[in-house]
Amino acid sequence: MATAEDTKRNREEVRALIGGVDEERAAALLRGALDLHVHSGPSTMPRQLDHLQAAEEAVAAGMRGLLFKDHHYSVAPFIPLMERVLGDRGLSMFSGLVLNNSTGGLNPFVVDAQLKMGAKLIWMPTAQAANHIRSAHRKVRLASNVQLRDSPGLTVVDGYGNILDEVKQILDLVAEFDVILSSGHLHVWEIWRLFEEARARGVKRLLVNHPMYGLHFTYEDIRDLAAMGALIEQSAALYIDSRFNVFSPQELKEHILAAGVSRSSIGSDLGQVDNPTPVEGMRQAIKLCLALGFTDEEVRTMVADNPARLVGLID
Numbered sequence: 001m002a003t004a005e006d007t008k009r010n011r012e013e014v015r016a017l018i019g020g021v022d023e024e025r026a027a028a029l030l031r032g033a034l035d036l037h038v039h040s041g042p043s044t045m046p047r048q049l050d051h052l053q054a055a056e057e058a059v060a061a062g063m064r065g066l067l068f069k070d071h072h073y074s075v076a077p078f079i080p081l082m083e084r085v086l087g088d089r090g091l092s093m094f095s096g097l098v099l100n101n102s103t104g105g106l107n108p109f110v111v112d113a114q115l116k117m118g119a120k121l122i123w124m125p126t127a128q129a130a131n132h133i134r135s136a137h138r139k140v141r142l143a144s145n146v147q148l149r150d151s152p153g154l155t156v157v158d159g160y161g162n163i164l165d166e167v168k169q170i171l172d173l174v175a176e177f178d179v180i181l182s183s184g185h186l187h188v189w190e191i192w193r194l195f196e197e198a199r200a201r202g203v204k205r206l207l208v209n210h211p212m213y214g215l216h217f218t219y220e221d222i223r224d225l226a227a228m229g230a231l232i233e234q235s236a237a238l239y240i241d242s243r244f245n246v247f248s249p250q251e252l253k254e255h256i257l258a259a260g261v262s263r264s265s266i267g268s269d270l271g272q273v274d275n276p277t278p279v280e281g282m283r284q285a286i287k288l289c290l291a292l293g294f295t296d297e298e299v300r301t302m303v304a305d306n307p308a309r310l311v312g313l314i315d
Contacts, residue, residue, distance in 0.1 A: 002246035010248050011241045017249055018241075018287035026287045029299050030279075031062035033286075034307040036094075036121075037209065037235060037267025038066050038278045046273045051075060054271065055086050055093060057279045064308065065092035066278070067120065067267075071127045072102040076119040094311055096121030098184065099170070100128040101151045108169035115177045120311060121207070122174050124184030124194065125154040131187035135214045156186060156194050163197045175202035180310060182207040188217045195228060205310055206230035210269065212255055213238055213246060219258040226263035231310050235269035236285035242275050253292045261298045265306045 002010075040054035041047030049057070051068055058066050068075040075095035082093055097103060097114040099122065104110035111122060126132060130153025156167045163171075174181045181203050183191040188211075195206055208230050211217035226232050237244040239252040247255070256264045266289075268281035276284060282303065289299045308314045
């Protein structure tokens, strides 16, 4: 577990590295980028900006799209209202449903309704996943349920490791609507069972969020799930000048290379108070990747092309 001293040292190294990257070069790569991991508000947890403010900042930076995530409700029904306000500004906006107890848990009826209201992504349980609850012990950075009633931990498998029937129904819906399936905060062992079942049921769009934080991945897991076809998203918040920093710049490079640039993406995972905004987080992540030796083309692949392909903006 990263210590406060580790975080301080990492943040100092990040500031030194990104300080030498040309601003216009980074700005050019931010134009056309998509951030599929935005934690704006309202929320049960304090947020520094709301969904419209996050969208306005993204428009000002020339970004192509945002996907809004909240652990305890779906922003999907509000997207048409936001499009009415900002729809002529060239920003595509998406959201989806996290299958925590606070949103109905592993309930195919709720998933069906949300998909019919435009949800683009279904996350498996996050803050109320059994793995998350175990992994969050003595950690302050993992999303907390402190504001909510105690919740039983959710898992997608039975005692024998078989995928639950209700999860199979959800996977069938994800396949039918051709939306994205995220592994949420499940344990890597559960994710393997889930994604194998998902593939067998026709799910085409697979996403893993921050695999090296809280999910107990190895480099081999990243490599093999990427080979299966999953997009491996690294959270900028864990690597940049952020209070959530737990990894060194070199580890970012290692984590990306484990999957390969062609199967990697970067999402901010930002919106919390006392952190960079999502747009600033993406800007820092782009600068950090350039400083680590990734080419402009490789960075564009990770922040623009791969996420655009995942949400269906390009083939």
